[in-house]
Amino acid sequence: MRVSQYHMPTLREAPAEADIPSHRLLLRGGFIRPLSTGVFDFLPLGLRVLRKIENVVREEMDRAGAIEVLLPAMQPREVWEKSGRWESFVPPLFRFQDRGERWYALGPTHEEVMTDLVSRDVGSYKQLPINLYQIQVKFRNEPRPRAGLIRVREFIMKDAYSFDVDRAGLDRSYDGMYDAYVRIFDRLGLPTTVVEAEAGSIGGSDTREFMLLTASGEDTVYMCDECGYKANAECAEVRAAEAVRDRSGHGEPEMVETPGMSTVAAVTEFLGVEGQQLVKTLIYVADEDKLVAALVRGDRDLNEAKLRKAQGAKDVRMATPDEIEKATGGPMGYSGPVGLGDGVLVIADYEIGEMEDFVTGANKADAHLVGVNLGRDFQPRQWADLRMASPGDPCPRCEEGFLAGHRAIELGHIFKLGTKYSEAMGAYIDTEDGSKAPIVMGCYGIGVSRCVAAIVEARGDDNGCVWPLEVAPFGVAVLQVEPDEAATKAAEGIVADLEAAGYEVLWDDRDERAGVKFKDADLIGIPLQVVVGKKLAAEGTVEVRRRKDKAQTLAAPADVVAAIGELAKEA
Numbered sequence: 001m002r003v004s005q006y007h008m009p010t011l012r013e014a015p016a017e018a019d020i021p022s023h024r025l026l027l028r029g030g031f032i033r034p035l036s037t038g039v040f041d042f043l044p045l046g047l048r049v050l051r052k053i054e055n056v057v058r059e060e061m062d063r064a065g066a067i068e069v070l071l072p073a074m075q076p077r078e079v080w081e082k083s084g085r086w087e088s089f090v091p092p093l094f095r096f097q098d099r100g101e102r103w104y105a106l107g108p109t110h111e112e113v114m115t116d117l118v119s120r121d122v123g124s125y126k127q128l129p130i131n132l133y134q135i136q137v138k139f140r141n142e143p144r145p146r147a148g149l150i151r152v153r154e155f156i157m158k159d160a161y162s163f164d165v166d167r168a169g170l171d172r173s174y175d176g177m178y179d180a181y182v183r184i185f186d187r188l189g190l191p192t193t194v195v196e197a198e199a200g201s202i203g204g205s206d207t208r209e210f211m212l213l214t215a216s217g218e219d220t221v222y223m224c225d226e227c228g229y230k231a232n233a234e235c236a237e238v239r240a241a242e243a244v245r246d247r248s249g250h251g252e253p254e255m256v257e258t259p260g261m262s263t264v265a266a267v268t269e270f271l272g273v274e275g276q277q278l279v280k281t282l283i284y285v286a287d288e289d290k291l292v293a294a295l296v297r298g299d300r301d302l303n304e305a306k307l308r309k310a311q312g313a314k315d316v317r318m319a320t321p322d323e324i325e326k327a328t329g330g331p332m333g334y335s336g337p338v339g340l341g342d343g344v345l346v347i348a349d350y351e352i353g354e355m356e357d358f359v360t361g362a363n364k365a366d367a368h369l370v371g372v373n374l375g376r377d378f379q380p381r382q383w384a385d386l387r388m389a390s391p392g393d394p395c396p397r398c399e400e401g402f403l404a405g406h407r408a409i410e411l412g413h414i415f416k417l418g419t420k421y422s423e424a425m426g427a428y429i430d431t432e433d434g435s436k437a438p439i440v441m442g443c444y445g446i447g448v449s450r451c452v453a454a455i456v457e458a459r460g461d462d463n464g465c466v467w468p469l470e471v472a473p474f475g476v477a478v479l480q481v482e483p484d485e486a487a488t489k490a491a492e493g494i495v496a497d498l499e500a501a502g503y504e505v506l507w508d509d510r511d512e513r514a515g516v517k518f519k520d521a522d523l524i525g526i527p528l529q530v531v532v533g534k535k536l537a538a539e540g541t542v543e544v545r546r547r548k549d550k551a552q553t554l555a556a557p558a559d560v561v562a563a564i565g566e567l568a569k570e571a
C-alpha cells in the first residue's frame with residue numbers, strides 16, 4: 001500500500017479532550033476519530049488493528065472448541081423482561097420503539113438472546129456441551145464516556161456462552177476459556193493480571209477479570225504483597241479485625257443536638273471529631289422484604305455487593321426516606337443502631353468491633369448520640385466484611401500481608417453463571433435419568449476494541465504506538481526518503497520482495513521531508529522499517545530497523561527480506 005494513495009490522516013498535536021496516552025496516540029496516528037460522546041469511527045489503520053485482534057480472538061476461541069454465531073444488536077423487549085433486566089440493567093439500556101410501537105434495546109450483552117436461541121434448539125443432554133460465541137457490536141448507555149476507546153457507548157466485544165449438563169461440565173468449560181484467554185492476551189502482547197471480580201449486572205458466581213495494570217486505568221485492583229491475593233476493588237475482601245465487641249463498662253451515651261447535620265462531614269465538623277469516631281448507619285431493603293441497618297465506620301464506604309452476599313439476598317437497595325422514618329422513627333441522615341426494634345436487622349462491619357465511645361444517629365431529627373458502646377447500648381445481630389477495601393487494609397487470605405491499590409483496565413471477564421438465565425428463559429434439557437434440568441451456563445467476554453487502546457497503553461512510548469507484529473496495521477514500513485529514480489526503483493523492488501515473502505507493507509512514497517516520514521512511521525507504530533536513503537547511492541545499502549527497541553542493521557536491497565526476518569523474530 002502506497003501512503004500517497006492511502007487514508008492516514010495523522011495529527012501533529014492531539015486534541016485537548018484526549019485524556020490518556022492511548023487516546024492521544026490513536027487520534028494523532030489517525031486510527032480513530034470521535035463522532036459523538038463515546039462513539040468512534042475506525043479509520044483504515046485502526047480497522048486493520050481491530051480486525052487482526054478479532055482474528056487472534058477468533059482463532060483461539062475456535063481452537064478451544066467454541067463455535068461462532070452472529071446475533072442481532074437489536075433485541076426485543078420480551079427477552080429482557082423474561083430475565084428481569086429490562087428495567088434493572090446498569091447502566092440503563094438504550095431503548096427505542098419500532099413503527100408499531102414495539103420496544104427494543106440495543107444489546108449491551110447477549111445472555112438473553114443466546115439463552116433464548118439455545119432454549120429453542122437444544123432439548124437433550126446429548127446435545128451438550130456447547131459453547132457459542134460472537135464478535136459483535138455492543139451498546140452501553142454510559143453516563144460519562146472517557147479515555148478514548150476505554151469507556152465508550154458503542155464498542156466491539158467477543159462474548160462466548162457455554163452450556164453444560166452440570167456444574168462439573170461448567171468447570172471444564174470455564175477452565176478451557178481461562179486457558180484460551182491466557183493465550184489470546186499473550187499473542188496480543190498484553191501482560192494481564194487475573195483478579196477475583198464482582199459479577200455486577202450479569203449475575204453469577206466465581207468470576208475472574210483479566211486486567212492490564214496501568215496508571216491510566218479507571219478500575220482499581222487490590223493486591224497483597226505477601227500471598228498474591230488479587231481482587232477488583234468492587235469485591236476486595238478485608239481481614240476481620242480483632243474484635244472486643246463489648247465495652248459495657250464505659251459511661252452512658254449522651255444525646256446532643258445536631259441541627260441540620262445529616263451528613264458525616266457536617267456532624268464530625270460540628271462535634272470536632274474524626275470520621276473514625278462515628279458509626280454510619282445505612283438503612284437498606286433486602287429482596288424487598290427485609291429491613292437492614294448496615295453499620296460502617298464514618299470514613300468508610302459500604303460495599304453493597306458485600307451486604308447483598310452477607311444477607312444471602314438477590315438484591316439490596318437503599319431504603320426510601322419514608323421507609324427509614326417508619327423503621328427507625330427518625331428522618332434520613334439521623335439513623336443509629338441504638339434502640340432499633342426487631343423489625344430491623346443490625347449488621348456491622350468487623351471494624352466496628354474495635355471502636356469505643358463513638359457517635360451515631362439518634363433516630364430523631366437533629367440529634368446524635370455520643371459515647372455509644374457495644375454490648376451495653378446495642379449488639380449487632382450479624383458481623384460481616386461490609387466495607388469497600390482501601391489501601392493498607394489487612395489481606396483476607398494471609399496473616400501478614402496488606403493490600404495495595406493499583407490502577408487497571410479490564411480486558412476480559414469470565415463468569416460461572418449457573419442456572420440464573422436458563423431458569424428465567426426456560427432453557428431446560430432432558431437429562432440422562434429422564435428428568436428435566438436447567439442448562440448450566442458460563443459467559444466469557446473480551447473487550448476487543450478496548451484491546452486496541454490497551455495495547456497502546458501497555459507498549460506505546462513518547463513517539464507513538466508500538467504494535468506487536470501479530471496485530472500491527474502493516475508489518476513493514478518502507479520509507480523512501482530520496483526522491484530519485486534509483487531510490488524509487490529500489491523501494492519498488494523491496495516492497496515486491498517483502499510482499500512476496502508474506503509481509504504487509506506500507507510504502508511511504510509521499511513528497512515529504514524525511515523527518516515527517518520517520519515521525520509518522522514511529523507514530524503509527526509499524527514494527528519494522530526499511531529506510532531507502534542516501535546510503536543507497538553511496539554504499540548500495542538501506543537501513544533496516546525495529547520500532548520497539550531501535551535495533552538496526554544495513555542490508556543490500558536484495559537482502560532486505562532476510563534482514564527483516566531476523567528483526568521480526570523479536571518484533
Ligand SMILES: [Zn+2]
Binds near residue numbers: 228
Ligand atoms: Zn495476603
